Amino acid sequence: MIRRALVERGHETTLLQPDLPPEEIVQAISSSGCEYVLVGRTLGYGVADVLARLADLADAAGVRSKVKMVVGGMAVRPEIAAETGFDAGFGPGTSIEEVIAYVEGRPVETSVGSVTRSKPDLTSGYTYSFKNREIEDTIRPVADEVVAWATTMTSPAVERARLRRRMAEASRSGDAGGTASLIKSYVALCDAGIAQSYDGGAVAKTRPITAEERDALARRVAQVSAQGGWKTIRHGKERPVVFIQYGTGCPIMDITHIQVGESWGADGVVHFDPSWAARKEGMLHGFLTHQEDGSLITEGNLNLIKSGMTPYTLWQVRAHRGLNTPETVVLAGEAGADLTKINMVYGSLGAGTDPERLTVDGVEAIRQAVHYGLPFDVVTNEELCGVPAHKAFAGMLIVASIARRLGGRPILQPLFCYSPQVMIEGQMKDNYVDFNAAKVMALRSIIDAPVWPGAPVGFLTHTEDRVQSSMTTALHACMASSMGVDAISIASSDEAYSGGPISAAARVDTLRAVREGFRFFGQAGVQPTPMAAEWASQLVEGIHDVLKKVRDRGSFVGALYDGLLGTREDGAYPGRSGRGTVRKANT
């Protein structure tokens, strides 16, 4: 192939027979007067020695100074070329154009295979109009009730979020005195452990990131950015965009993971914070690294992480489960995030926060998201507790309707995995396609809204085997692509079973597997069996039944406590964190 391309470009070439001894190749070089010698070899221990001997013989024969020697093939890298005495080495993925450019003395196009990136809006083009009128009619009074009630209530988180926004505005206007006063009011609304950090107190499990470390990071980020050369993960399709998740505890390590993800085609990244931070009233500040999983959300950390990603990377900062939900949205918006995540139902039933508190906080979070122009996904992770999909979807659609009422741009996030409920009910006994497809089909039949399965796709089909995990993630991603969804979140192949820090290599495994999957299917797709349509119909029916019960209950918060959106038998327990902290707002 390379020879043909060289000839087409007007080069004179001679193809030597395979497996010539180095001595004969040297003689051929000598007698031909050629300028370039291109050797293609699969590398093994002995082969590298043969290549080295060829270069050595050519050198001793006096021809090495007259020719450029190039080696190419599987496992060949520039380091191998340098070591074996060659001028250049081209490994897997090298394009013919790169080799031709080298031979012609033109700059090698290192950006070959890279793409011009842009930042898509996942919600664009969706009308959010209901296609299922019965469900629309049932859900409307529920959303009305929540917005009307929550507007009259407040909580420490609501107050802090508003203070945080004023702090940001004061800081921007250079009002130092005003900022200090606002911080004082803010600290008064925090737990003691958080409050003392504002007075310089140490925080357990954390340490400050030094200015020297931040400077070193900035230099590294500049170096990596200068390299460019991002790959695309998709193959001929604009959707789905692919998110990876990060949250190593250390923002500097997070940036490295983000850059690895960007390099291998990830379109977006999702920030994971430590679960204990969601149980505290108030948020820490400064540049902090955390000893365990989950990277702390602070203004400093978010700004640091933002500085390490390309302008084209979609960035989601989650705010869906704890006592700082609206404030997290403010911090995300101030830091320039593109997306957030809000769901009062999952946070209440699967993540330990009191339903009343999180409903009030969630409504405020949605208002803040609207202020900052942040779309957000409404996750249905409560399915992982055992809540049936139709109940989780009913909750998701209520939150989405509340969001629309407030001018928000919600994204539906059905769980796309082997959940405990389907393990019990057997919907995935035969295959992983039909029930996941049914979820998308059901949602599409109800409302015209963006769909972003996760989080991540294939979760609970993963094992400690990295090949298997990458494979099953890629298959789920391909099915999602086939269903025409807008985005997916994927996990690194060691994420569920790492037993420690997630490795960059495992992240690359999964990204590459997904890329190969997309390449394999292209515009072709996965065809579910007729069972998918049947299950979709059952899901719609179940969703409607749940919504009717919630509507009839007359109180969304009451419905959460009463188990209408997930019972204790389902594994859904109304959370206790923040209970009793909601009060009437001063009007």
Place this chain on the structure above:
Amino acid sequence: MIASRPATERTAQGMRYEASARGSTPAPFVLGVAGTAKNTGKTTTMAGIMQEGLARGWRMCLTSIGFDGEELDNVTGLPKPRIHCEEGVVVATASRCVEAGTAAFGALEDAGIDTALGRVLIGEVRRRGLVVLAGPNKTIDLEALLGRIRGMRATPDLVLVDGAFGRIAPMTAVDAIVIATGGSRNRSIPALARDTEAIVRVFGIPSLDDAGWAGLFGEVRPSLANGAGCGETLVSYKDGRVATAPGSCLLGDQAWAAGGLGIAGIRAVFAAGATDAGGIRSFVRSLQERLGGVSLVFSSPISLMVSGDPVGVATAIDWVESGGGRVWVRRPVPLLAITVNPFYPVRLSSGNFAGRFVNRKNLLREFKRRLGVPVWDVVSDRTAGLGEQVASVLQRRRPVEMKET
């Protein structure tokens, strides 16, 4: 595949370092560390000599004709020796390797030499740390680099050139050589000892001085700079004629054609290029047993070592000499010492590599019994002895400047 540019796009070859630049004052001593195979201890030997030099207050310079100092071997994936550099050491390495280490450099000078890993840069270590070395990997480039180093304002006392695999051709440019060998070359101690004995034999070939050359070839000046081209083989006759035959290499068992020249009355032949055992045998056979009094001259022992078959070459040389012929090299490369490494990698059924060792005690005993040059195990022994050897060479060259403590 071999390819040529269209004539309209031909570019001039780069400048070549002139051999006449050698010997400018003060000249650093250039010591090559070549191996007989991978994993024979080249880098460990080089690092040991560097430490000895630093202890003596020498200004040191490091480079490599391969790729050294990386954490894992590029081929076997086994751990490799790291190269820890102290402040003040001068390093010549490819641009992509500068960032790969932890040592910090001062101003970096572009040596104008391209490699697969970027331009070779020369810089002094300003903060101690690990370095990764990938310097010029062919003779012409190594000579160009050494020319630049010789032209530095503060020239090093000692330049160490690390080898790669069993590659040795660029070592033509060094002043002396240390050969690293061991279990990775051959797991059989007797066979390894025979192999190393042959290396010592090749490096011990006597050199032909200018007077000797004139006696054989008259006024004909051979271009000894490697890279002068495959050029021609010089043939001188007893009647004073000097003729040329195409090609400067003696490779393989094909008959030595000598371009149709007569073989009667041959007095000497000079082959500047690569030579292997088959080439010598072929030459001898071509002379049809008229070997008595004929001199066979090679450019250096390096040109006889590139075949990777020192036993074959030494045997062929013995054959020449036993037939009444003489063998010379035009430019000797002194063999300073042999270092041995009992380690060798084995490929497991899984495809991974694991480390094994030959019997170190037996290996050293056999080497010391059979070889007439110093032998060191730089992994287990202290490197002081090797350092002493290098020091004595440097002292003989530049006794006034030495700062030995």
